[in-house]
Amino acid sequence: MASNEEITGPISQEDVEAADKLKNEANEYFKKQSYNNAIELYTKAIEKNPKNAVFFANRSIANLRLENFGYALSDASKAIELDRSYTKAYYRRAAAYMSLGKYKLALKDFEYVTKVRPNDQDAKMKYTECNKIVKKIAFEKAISVDKKEVNIADSINLDAMTIEDEYVGPALEDGKVTLKFVTELMEFYKRQKKLHKKYAYKILIDVKAYLQKQPSLVDIKVADEAKFTVCGDIHGQYYDLMNIFKLNGLPSETNPYLFNGDFVDRGSFSVECIFTLFSFKLLYPNHFYMSRGNHETLDMNRMYGFRGEVSSKYTSQMADLFTEVYNWLPLAHCINSRVLVMHGGLFSKDDITLDDIRKVDRNKQPPEDGIMCELLWSDPQPMLGRAPSKRGVGCQFGPDVTNTFLQRNGLDYVIRSHEVKNDGYEIAHDGKCITVFSAPNYCDTMGNLGAFITMNGKDLKPNFTTYEAVPHPDVKPMAYANSFFNMLCQ
Structure with a gap:
């Protein structure tokens, strides 16, 4: 993956426009489910303009589709770092956490979105659904501890x-x-x-x-x-x-x-x-x-x-x-x-x-x-x-x-x-x-x-x-x- 390092100098308008063009091309590949090609182009867009959170969030979802959960997590986190108010990046990171079985960390991301956007019904619904999963897993664990000696077979x-x-x-x-x-x-x-x-x-x-x-x-x-x-x-x-x-x-x-x-x-x-x-x-x-x-x-x-x-x-x-x-x-x-x-x-x-x-x-x-x-x-x-x-x-x-x-x-x-x-x-x-x-x-x-x-x-x-x-x-x-x-x- 491309380095996510910040660059110190200003980004030229030319690079901003070139990056947007690459992102649009990548989106077309993504729609065709050609995720590797999409990732390659999102990466090139990031190289041109590493300060655009959308590029990282988009690359995150493409990596999720390829089961590259570690990369998806890191890209979503970078998007959040660049734009704390970018709701979609929290959703991407939550999906990466869930894929890795880290349900409580996913819940934290949803909780954050509901706090900063209290009127966002979609965020509220996702928080509630994720909370149900966390509680269900906790309940299953509690039962399995109680029934440690039970052998289903x-x-x-x-x-x-x-x-x-x-x-x-x-x-x-x-x-x-x-x-x-x-x-x-x-x-x-x-x-x-x-x-x-x-x-x-x-x-x-x-x-x-x-x-x-x-x-x-x-x-x-x-x-x-x-x-x-x-x-x-x-x-x-x-x-x-x-x-x-x-x-x-x-x-x-x-x-x-x-x-x-x-x-x-x-x-x-x-x-x-x-x-x-x-x-x-x-x-x-x-x-x-x-x-x-x-x-x-x-x-x-x-x-x-x-x-x-x-x-x-x-x-x-x-x-x-x-x-x-x-x-x-x-x-x-x-x-x-x-x-x-x-x-x-x-x-x-x-x-x-x-x-x-x-x-x-x-x-x-x-x-x-x-x-x-x-x-x-x-x-x-x-x-x-x-x-x-x-x-x-x-x-x-x-x-x-x-x-x-x-x-x-x-x-x-x-x-x-x-x-x-x-x-x-x-x-x-x-x-x-x-x-x-x-x-x-x-x-x-x-x-x-x-x-x-x-x-x-x-x-x-x-x-x-x-x-x-x-x-x-x-x-x-x-x-x-x-x-x-x-x-x-x-």
Whole structure:
């Protein structure tokens, strides 16, 4: 990002006009949802005229759309510093705080606006709505403290759930997932039908029981001539997930897969995605792998739609059970002791080993720093060294950091996901840090390709398959997201 430093000299009229022109061009890109181009032009406008709060506030919302919450926060704060009365900048900062799960700080911004503009009904309404969220979360926390020992999976009474005669969907056989079940389930979901809650709960309970026995870092062995596939973010894009299986074959003992986090949120078919993936996990536990992403967390699910979707299609109790299950997802996988796969990236310290990852106590919401946080949130950067994260969580790491980590741990390269890429993948750090993102035309707006990686066990050379988005029923992304957050990001 461009420096936000004040300049001491006066700004010429010529620069002011040039900056306004750049801002208008950027606004056009923003309307077309071409956020990277918009950011580039807002940055150029700021370079011409760093004293205009609007440029920073506009760049802030573009960064919010790209999930660069750290940059969005810093830009909104700069806009406020330049113009204390600029209401929109407070809204942008509040949205950034909320994206980072800092609801009380968001509330402070709304409170400030209501004080300086007591007759602003919109500000009053946003303050009230944010206050409700803060109180609800405080209430949920209080309840969870009171019920510390309550385990949701253990409290579900499956025997009390009856399968109604009119239910004609897929059924577990003797309580077990079979290939017939999962094949029928995928077709059932394509027709926008809903799996019976008894089977849904049973799958979650069984997956949790399995995952609890797994280490935080799972070692995967792939035979020399065997094929192995790694997929990146799916983000609730069920019909694109089905397209991956069409292009690359269904998961099986001879066609193993690793899905590298962010199965849910944003896309409005997240329930369908996660139950399909969990069914394959139960069917082929040693040939189908799933890593935790930063969206398999409570704060993200609360804001970006998954919690709302589960509560709408099932119950809020099931949403709580999902949180319990996600806490047990492994944080990373190591293929043939040579390739490390994690959702986010590497670390703020140089001395981290694979054993350190194995020892992480993962049964919790990710902390704001440390190994677990960085595995889920970090991103690579082209520059050497490290930098604060554009997301406001984790860190950014350069090619030297990647090299040091690989040498220390005897690895060839790392695969991570977590970032939209135009081609569905990106090879960085001299081929040693690969990003794969499997949700094409992310959120129906980004126009990117999706990709997956295939390799054989012998040389582990990554091969990339890219594909375009396929049509899906007319349910918009973020349909179940927190409506207040959506309103803030307009």
